[in-house]
Amino acid sequence: MFMEQLDWISWKKMSDKAKKSVFQQVLLYYVHPMTEISDIRLKDYELYGIKCRTFELELDGETFVFIPGNKEAILGWDLGAEGLRSHELLGFDLLETEDKTFKTSLKHEELGEAADWIEAEESYDFSSLDGISLYINDHTSELRKTKIPAMLVQKYALPAGTEILGIMDTVTGTFKGEVTHFLPYEEEITATLFPTLSAVESVFWEFPKSIHKRDSYYLEFVPTTDAYLVYSSREQTHAQLKKRIEQKGFSLLSEDQWEFAVGAGTRRLFRWGNELLLPPKASGRQILDKINGPNMFGVVIDSHQNRYELTDREQVVKLERQRPQRSLIENMLPLSTYYQSQHMLAKDQILSPDIYLYRKMIAIEL
Numbered sequence: 001m002f003m004e005q006l007d008w009i010s011w012k013k014m015s016d017k018a019k020k021s022v023f024q025q026v027l028l029y030y031v032h033p034m035t036e037i038s039d040i041r042l043k044d045y046e047l048y049g050i051k052c053r054t055f056e057l058e059l060d061g062e063t064f065v066f067i068p069g070n071k072e073a074i075l076g077w078d079l080g081a082e083g084l085r086s087h088e089l090l091g092f093d094l095l096e097t098e099d100k101t102f103k104t105s106l107k108h109e110e111l112g113e114a115a116d117w118i119e120a121e122e123s124y125d126f127s128s129l130d131g132i133s134l135y136i137n138d139h140t141s142e143l144r145k146t147k148i149p150a151m152l153v154q155k156y157a158l159p160a161g162t163e164i165l166g167i168m169d170t171v172t173g174t175f176k177g178e179v180t181h182f183l184p185y186e187e188e189i190t191a192t193l194f195p196t197l198s199a200v201e202s203v204f205w206e207f208p209k210s211i212h213k214r215d216s217y218y219l220e221f222v223p224t225t226d227a228y229l230v231y232s233s234r235e236q237t238h239a240q241l242k243k244r245i246e247q248k249g250f251s252l253l254s255e256d257q258w259e260f261a262v263g264a265g266t267r268r269l270f271r272w273g274n275e276l277l278l279p280p281k282a283s284g285r286q287i288l289d290k291i292n293g294p295n296m297f298g299v300v301i302d303s304h305q306n307r308y309e310l311t312d313r314e315q316v317v318k319l320e321r322q323r324p325q326r327s328l329i330e331n332m333l334p335l336s337t338y339y340q341s342q343h344m345l346a347k348d349q350i351l352s353p354d355i356y357l358y359r360k361m362i363a364i365e366l
Contacts, residue, residue, distance in 0.1 A: 006150035006364055008068035012052075016042060023055050023066065030152070030364050032249030036060050043298060048273045050264055050296040060248075062154060062164060062360075065298035069150035069364070073265040075256060077140040077338040080133025081329075083268060088277050089132050089328055126327040135329060136269070140338040141255065148260045149365035153253070156300050157309055159353030161241065162218050162231035168193070170207060171226045181232060185217045193219075193228070210354060218353045235350050238314045241358060250360040252312040257361065262318075263337030264296050271295050276332050291335065302357060305334055309357045314345040321355065 004010055005022045014022070019042065027037055040057040043065075055066040081089060125131030158164065166177015170193060175182050189211070197205055211219040211228075218233040236244065242252060253261060263271045270276075272290035279287075291303050301319075302309065308317040320334035320341050333339050345351075351358075 003069075003150075003364075003366065006069050008052075008070050011054075011068040016053075019053075019055070026066070026150075026152070026364055030362055031059065035249065045294055045296050045298045047271060047290065047294075047296040048266075048268070050266060052264075052296050052298075054297060056155070056298055059152070063156065064152045064360075065155050067151045067153050067261055067297045067299075070148045070260065070265055072145055073148045073256075073260050074143070074145055074267065075141065075259045075265060075338070076143040077269060077336075078137055078143045079267075079269075080136050081129050082133075083274050084276065085274060086129055089129065090127065126329065132327075132329050136333060139333055139340060140269075140336060141259065141340050146256050148257060148265075149363045151253075151257060151261065151364060152362040153261050153297070153299055154360045155294070155298060157302060157357035157359040159218055159220065159231060159233075159307075160310065160351035160356035160358050161236045162233045162353050165217075165230045165232055168219070168228045168230050169226060170228065175230065177230065182230060185213070188213070189217065189219065189230075212353060220353075231353070233353060237348055237350060238310065238345050239347075241310070241351060242312065245358075245360055250362060252310055253359060253361050254312050255316050255318070257363070258309070258311055258318055258359075259337055261297060261299050261361075262295065262301055269336050269338065270332070271301075271337050276328055303335055307355055307357050308341060308343055309359060310351075314347065317341050317343050317345070317356075319357075
């Protein structure tokens, strides 16, 4: 009976009171007893008509959302370009519509420095819908039906090998968070962010996108703000990362679980709908907000196309690192729920926080 209530079909019909009662049992039996639970709240999420009223909470200071299960989730894709707008797919020219397309967040020089970016595909005919459909089907996971357990899923993925410590304000130079863990690095970080500059040097000074000291700390600038997220950092392989989070009662998502958490099993290639071009002004901003914002479960997926997100298998990563491509579908498909990257980790590869993200979860299953 308890597991039945965690299925999405039952969950949608339950009152808030019943949801709270069931969720208390989830926290009691599935969250590690040493984990601090706080700030539990019911929230409503919606994306492209899919709604879910669910719980958001803090586990050891990190935000998680509860995702109901689905006994017969349909995942994967074999419908090619079905549902997409053919005039967008066929009429796209990167040079003419540069202000209307979804862009990578990286600067030109950063793109040039990267050695492992995927390159444009040469073996597909992007001037025809048949060619585009073939490309889509070849780069998405196979169609399948599977059982997905209810899950507690981390709302935001973290840079690989890191744990959040707090936030540093670049205007005031102040840090908010776990001060004890930050203090050993404060002087070094401050010297890096606030160097002594001449008048000429200060004109050209820019805050670095990220700062990484191996086995110590990692800082990442938050766009549109004056702040850095500050993380502790340790060098880890995929196996070591899995082992570390499992010691605290967490796991990494499987590919099936990831696809369901991102797209809810909907029969759409992209979680936000069919819009691939960003029109000017308000309508384009609305599409961008859907791409960058929380989905129907409250999960936020990185959309910058400069990192992979790890799953529980070294051979399977989600998302992509790529340069802007000539065809619209090449640019946008890595943001699809069902996109399959060709990238694989080497067995003893150290995970760079600049290249990989990870997302913790707890599966609610017997």
